[in-house]
Amino acid sequence: MFSFFCYTEKERKKTMAEMEKDTFQYVVEQFADLQLLRYQVPGFEELSLNQKKLVYYLSEAALHGRDILFDQNGKYNLLIRKVLETVYTEYQGDRTDANFLAMETYLKRVWFSSGIHHHYAADKFVPGFTPEFFAKALQSIGEGKFPIREGESLESLCEEIFPVIFQSEVMPKRVNQADGEDLVLTSASNYYVGVTQQEAEDFYAQMKCPDDPTPVMFGMNSRLVKENGKVQEKVWKSGGLYGQAIDTIVYWLEKALEVAENDAQKAVIEKNIQFYKDGDLKTFDEYAILWLKDLDSRIDYVNGFTESYGDPLGMKASWESIVNFKDLVATKRTETISDNAQWFEDHSPVDKRFKKAEVKGVSAKVITAAILAGDLYPATAIGINLPNSNWIRSVHGSKSVTIGNITDAYNKAARGNGFTDEFVYSEVEKAYLEKYGDLTGDLHTDLHECLGHGSGQLLPGVDPDALKAYGSTIEEARADLFGLYYLPDAKMQELGLTPDDDAYKAEYYSFMMNGLMTQLVRIELGNNVEEAHMRNRQLIAKWAFEKGADQKVTEWVKKDGKTYVKVNDYEKLRQLFGQLLGEIQRIKSEGDFEAARQLVENYAVKIDPELHREVLARYEKLKLAPYKGFVNPVYTPETDAEGDIVDVKISYGEGYAEQMLRYSKDYANLPLRNE
Numbered sequence: 001m002f003s004f005f006c007y008t009e010k011e012r013k014k015t016m017a018e019m020e021k022d023t024f025q026y027v028v029e030q031f032a033d034l035q036l037l038r039y040q041v042p043g044f045e046e047l048s049l050n051q052k053k054l055v056y057y058l059s060e061a062a063l064h065g066r067d068i069l070f071d072q073n074g075k076y077n078l079l080i081r082k083v084l085e086t087v088y089t090e091y092q093g094d095r096t097d098a099n100f101l102a103m104e105t106y107l108k109r110v111w112f113s114s115g116i117h118h119h120y121a122a123d124k125f126v127p128g129f130t131p132e133f134f135a136k137a138l139q140s141i142g143e144g145k146f147p148i149r150e151g152e153s154l155e156s157l158c159e160e161i162f163p164v165i166f167q168s169e170v171m172p173k174r175v176n177q178a179d180g181e182d183l184v185l186t187s188a189s190n191y192y193v194g195v196t197q198q199e200a201e202d203f204y205a206q207m208k209c210p211d212d213p214t215p216v217m218f219g220m221n222s223r224l225v226k227e228n229g230k231v232q233e234k235v236w237k238s239g240g241l242y243g244q245a246i247d248t249i250v251y252w253l254e255k256a257l258e259v260a261e262n263d264a265q266k267a268v269i270e271k272n273i274q275f276y277k278d279g280d281l282k283t284f285d286e287y288a289i290l291w292l293k294d295l296d297s298r299i300d301y302v303n304g305f306t307e308s309y310g311d312p313l314g315m316k317a318s319w320e321s322i323v324n325f326k327d328l329v330a331t332k333r334t335e336t337i338s339d340n341a342q343w344f345e346d347h348s349p350v351d352k353r354f355k356k357a358e359v360k361g362v363s364a365k366v367i368t369a370a371i372l373a374g375d376l377y378p379a380t381a382i383g384i385n386l387p388n389s390n391w392i393r394s395v396h397g398s399k400s401v402t403i404g405n406i407t408d409a410y411n412k413a414a415r416g417n418g419f420t421d422e423f424v425y426s427e428v429e430k431a432y433l434e435k436y437g438d439l440t441g442d443l444h445t446d447l448h449e450c451l452g453h454g455s456g457q458l459l460p461g462v463d464p465d466a467l468k469a470y471g472s473t474i475e476e477a478r479a480d481l482f483g484l485y486y487l488p489d490a491k492m493q494e495l496g497l498t499p500d501d502d503a504y505k506a507e508y509y510s511f512m513m514n515g516l517m518t519q520l521v522r523i524e525l526g527n528n529v530e531e532a533h534m535r536n537r538q539l540i541a542k543w544a545f546e547k548g549a550d551q552k553v554t555e556w557v558k559k560d561g562k563t564y565v566k567v568n569d570y571e572k573l574r575q576l577f578g579q580l581l582g583e584i585q586r587i588k589s590e591g592d593f594e595a596a597r598q599l600v601e602n603y604a605v606k607i608d609p610e611l612h613r614e615v616l617a618r619y620e621k622l623k624l625a626p627y628k629g630f631v632n633p634v635y636t637p638e639t640d641a642e643g644d645i646v647d648v649k650i651s652y653g654e655g656y657a658e659q660m661l662r663y664s665k666d667y668a669n670l671p672l673r674n675e
């Protein structure tokens, strides 16, 4: 499962001095609705030689799966990518021509989505160049450069792919979720061939045994096809479908095995290889259990068929990989918080009856991503919680991580994009945000995750689902308030988590600005606030605003016709957060449905249309790309005279097109056409 955050609320400005000091370029380029960023891999240089080798081998295993995802996303994707790249690199005509530029943008979008459909919306891209231009470009380059089948011509290649690129009614959606249609036949993803939805559902229904306490995830690693009238699976494994790519992945995993850090990690890699070889879903479950229990290794990775968002029936898993290592400093932070869980519980502004006598914090691991691949590249999640198998999760638990350097890259790249200048009231608040914003944002998340959700208790006999539809908003508010209440606490400085008495003001200001105003940029005019986290933020911010209105704790200020949030009394604001935390905990502990309903309906749902219109118009002017992705760093092994690796160097200079073209050259390992 993925967790995605929206970073717009944390976007901040960078000072000139900092800009000069900081030569690392986080923003690579922007086109269509996409922005490409770069991430740093702090700590890589300090890894041991064996650990560096391990990261390098696992990265190679990651990059060698690239073509699998392209093919899973649609059967023409590899062929179309090849033709586009050939025109892009070989075209001798006018490269500033509007048609050529539109084709370049189209190719960049295809790279980004691993196919011809939008990575998020799943709609097919509308090319901004004409078929006439494209046909002429192909002819000018000449037949010899293109993948043409024996006995065929450039014309037949055009006939093969032009309708897929240019005709809107051909393969319009990668994943169709429209109720009432045959979701399998109308989805362009390459998971089912010649099979109807009914046939696919029947095929898997007869496999399932309702009494099995440990059911495998049927269908997850295969394409379902109908051949000679018979529905059957073509399994993705060595010697099976995608076998060429899988064999190369296995080659690099075997190299990784030689430098594994310990026996637990070795067992994980061995099982991963075994699964790629036998394709047996029981093997996969064994692998998943070994993986979730390996918590002590510094280096960790995912490599395989993982998430099923790309299958309209939610069974077939898309291929992805991430290689990472534990961020020791950030993980220390979450451990410090977690180790002091009892102190925080005992001192919270909550009625004694609602507190846990014995509380245990959760220490979430913070990781540094070293390479992203497949369905995690270029667009990636910032947190991962795996495995997805329900029975494994309930019996063995799961591993949950947040990716620190990706979060950091989002924050850094957002500086200077104009958002802060547009929405933050004055230089005072901007200075707080700049100085403390990243730190207190992370700390708030840590307190929320490590302590907030685990704090408090229900009174005996209270139904945990008593708050019904309001339950998740109230629960998120409880966790957020726990963090907000403690950020300014002296205990935080005592534990070395915050540097001084001002740091918390950065998070307080951005929380109020976001909850009262800027999170509205994600909602269409006329709609209400629906999502639980957004409802929670508005609930807290509006409640604290209203309760502190007499004393002007927070107020609206108009400047040059624009509306701003101004916090006048941060200490009073903390008291208000504490007061609301007490009340929200009471509602939860007593299962007071009516009070939950009142709070949510009065504060969390409705939007002032006039303010909403203003915020959207101001945001629109900033022209920020709504979707972001990342260019990977490059790992280069250095060898001695015997060819042994003596070091692995990391570099960041590669451009987006440069990287994609290199990957297409070095990591292409599947046939361009499905036979």
Ligand code: ZN
Pocket: 448, 453, 476, 479
């Ligand atoms: Zn939460």
